[in-house]
Amino acid sequence: MVIEEKQETRAPLSRERVLAAAIELADQGGIESLTMRALAERLDVEAMSLYYHVANKEALLDGVAEMVVSEVLEEVADIDTNTTPDTWKDTMRSTILRARGVMLRHKWAPMVLETRTTMNPAVLRYFHGFLEIFHNGGMSWDLAHHALHALGSRALGFSQEMFNPGPGSEDEEASEEMLEQMMSELPLFPEFMQSIVHTDPEDDTLGWCDDQTEFEFALDLMLDGLERLRLADSPASPRSAPRTDRAT
Amino acid sequence: MVIEEKQETRAPLSRERVLAAAIELADQGGIESLTMRALAERLDVEAMSLYYHVANKEALLDGVAEMVVSEVLEEVADIDTNTTPDTWKDTMRSTILRARGVMLRHKWAPMVLETRTTMNPAVLRYFHGFLEIFHNGGMSWDLAHHALHALGSRALGFSQEMFNPGPGSEDEEASEEMLEQMMSELPLFPEFMQSIVHTDPEDDTLGWCDDQTEFEFALDLMLDGLERLRLADSPASPRSAPRTDRAT
DNA sequence: ACCTGAACACCGTTCAAGT
DNA sequence: ACCTGAACACCGTTCAAGT
Numbered sequence: 125m126v127i128e129e130k131q132e133t134r135a136p137l138s139r140e141r142v143l144a145a146a147i148e149l150a151d152q153g154g155i156e157s158l159t160m161r162a163l164a165e166r167l168d169v170e171a172m173s174l175y176y177h178v179a180n181k182e183a184l185l186d187g188v189a190e191m192v193v194s195e196v197l198e199e200v201a202d203i204d205t206n207t208t209p210d211t212w213k214d215t216m217r218s219t220i221l222r223a224r225g226v227m228l229r230h231k232w233a234p235m236v237l238e239t240r241t242t243m244n245p246a247v248l249r250y251f252h253g254f255l256e257i258f259h260n261g262g263m264s265w266d267l268a269h270h271a272l273h274a275l276g277s278r279a280l281g282f283s284q285e286m287f288n289p290g291p292g293s294e295d296e297e298a299s300e301e302m303l304e305q306m307m308s309e310l311p312l313f314p315e316f317m318q319s320i321v322h323t324d325p326e327d328d329t330l331g332w333c334d335d336q337t338e339f340e341f342a343l344d345l346m347l348d349g350l351e352r353l354r355l356a357d358s359p360a361s362p363r364s365a366p367r368t369d370r371a372t
Numbered sequence: 373m374v375i376e377e378k379q380e381t382r383a384p385l386s387r388e389r390v391l392a393a394a395i396e397l398a399d400q401g402g403i404e405s406l407t408m409r410a411l412a413e414r415l416d417v418e419a420m421s422l423y424y425h426v427a428n429k430e431a432l433l434d435g436v437a438e439m440v441v442s443e444v445l446e447e448v449a450d451i452d453t454n455t456t457p458d459t460w461k462d463t464m465r466s467t468i469l470r471a472r473g474v475m476l477r478h479k480w481a482p483m484v485l486e487t488r489t490t491m492n493p494a495v496l497r498y499f500h501g502f503l504e505i506f507h508n509g510g511m512s513w514d515l516a517h518h519a520l521h522a523l524g525s526r527a528l529g530f531s532q533e534m535f536n537p538g539p540g541s542e543d544e545e546a547s548e549e550m551l552e553q554m555m556s557e558l559p560l561f562p563e564f565m566q567s568i569v570h571t572d573p574e575d576d577t578l579g580w581c582d583d584q585t586e587f588e589f590a591l592d593l594m595l596d597g598l599e600r601l602r603l604a605d606s607p608a609s610p611r612s613a614p615r616t617d618r619a620t
Numbered sequence: 621a622c623c624t625g626a627a628c629a630c631c632g633t634t635c636a637a638g639t
Numbered sequence: 640a641c642c643t644g645a646a647c648a649c650c651g652t653t654c655a656a657g658t
Contacts (some may be wrong), residue, residue, distance in 0.1 A: 160651060169623075171651090175653095176623095181651065245549075249583040252558040265567040265568055270589050274590035276531050278532065283524050284524060285521070287495065302496060310496065318505055338522070345601075346590075346593060346594070346597070348597060408632060408633085418644080420644080421643070424640085526630075
């Protein structure tokens with residue numbers, strides 16, 4: 125009975141609009157809130173209309189993944205990949221840290237990216253940038269290849285922290301039981317926990333694990349290691365390649 | 373009309389039987405085939421019976437995750453964690469490679485483990501083993517903590533390879549399009565691809581990416597880096613800590 | 621070309637009820 | 640204590656049909 129103002133023909137759907145709306149939805153409510161039906165409602169459309177622009181949900185997620193990586197590409201677009209052996213490491217470092225910035229804006233993105241099974245042009249372009257940096261930095265193709273694998277998902281800025289405690293992980297009996305067990309048969313934990321607590325408790329992290337610090341620590345560990353391998357590779361001074369087993 | 377032989381009262385359900393059946397189901401059909409209904413059918417029981425032994429599906433997956441890590445614990449039970457500075461690296465190496473063996477038996481396990489939000493006693497015990505190895509090997513608690521984070525999911529034997537091409541990723545037009553783009557605006561790829569192809573094409577991997585080799589490469593890179601940091605830490609010879617920015 | 625309505629198959633789960 | 644039956648809310652998706 126109410127006169128609806130649907131005359132002003134809402135903007136027609138398009139693959140781009142669908143993907144953008146999907147990202148917004150996931151940003152707001154997490155990836156589990158991204159359902160075809162909810163997405164349709166957000167676009168003021170019937171659920172089945174989406175299938176005209178996207179084959180199915182898997183294809184939707186593929187598209188979303190590509191959009192996120194495109195965002196990373198924009199973020200690193202101004203980084204000069206024309207590196208030298210002196211600069212490749214810092215260049216790589218800031219590339220990855222900028223990618224991480226994008227992932228922090230889309231906390232659900234790592235999981236979506238990890239569940240993709242097919243490459244997409246955006247990641248291809250992104251990794252091509254890595255090849256430029258590695259190659260111009262003086263790495264062999266072989267080492268560059270290893271480096272790509274070694275960085276793994278960290279290359280795109282996420283480390284997939286094992287068991288980052290979500291909200292409300294402080295259950296009663298489970299924690300209780302585990303604490304008791306820890307003290308009895310896992311004697312190293314008390315001293316360990318005590319010695320690693322951070323002193324400033326004003327950040328929103330757990331108090332003893334600063335994700336950003338740990339991410340950068342691991343990243344630098346890899347980059348430093350790769351630089352050492354590069355040096356061992358190019359001049360005729362073979363020292364400390366990996367898997368030398370026992371050597372300083 | 374057919375006389376069913378249900379007299380021989382099938383073994384009563386239990387949390388353990390439910391979890392074991394869930395693992396079998398996932399092993400056979402992948403994690404997406406693990407539904408409450410399919411699990412119930414496998415146990416010759418109504419779907420709702422499961423809820424007596426497990427709170428809900430999330431709790432089921434928690435239990436499954438714990439079982440898998442328990443399997444890892446058994447696998448590494450005989451490893452001597454009473455290390456020295458000379459032996460910690462190799463000990464760590466074989467611990468992680470054995471864990472990887474378990475993950476290769478349960479290809480779905482990494483994803484399940486990564487989606488868990490709460491710790492469980494098994495992972496706690498597992499990481500306590502790491503602390504023993506690190507500590508006895510001469511690391512400070514602080515470095516041990518960093519090491520734990522740096523290893524990340526690799527500690528449990530998986531690296532979450534980005535885009536491991538699943539079966540049937542050789543779609544026609546998508547690959548076609550991407551190949552064209554590669555050649556035009558991504559000029560480094562042809563040479564790169566050509567120089568990294570493996571020579572023996574008889575393993576079941578892609579031909580140019582050997583997962584096991586890459587896993588071990590990255591693992592050694594981390595372990596070597598950690599050993600260097602340990603050495604730089606304990607004696608009074610501060611050389612090449614990470615993030616020294618530019619130094620050999 | 622683009623969108624819709626009704627329907628289907630399949631989820632996880634609640635709840636009251638059986639033994 | 641342990642299991643069941645019917646039902647509910649919510650998925651993704653097919654298909655024929657509308658404009």
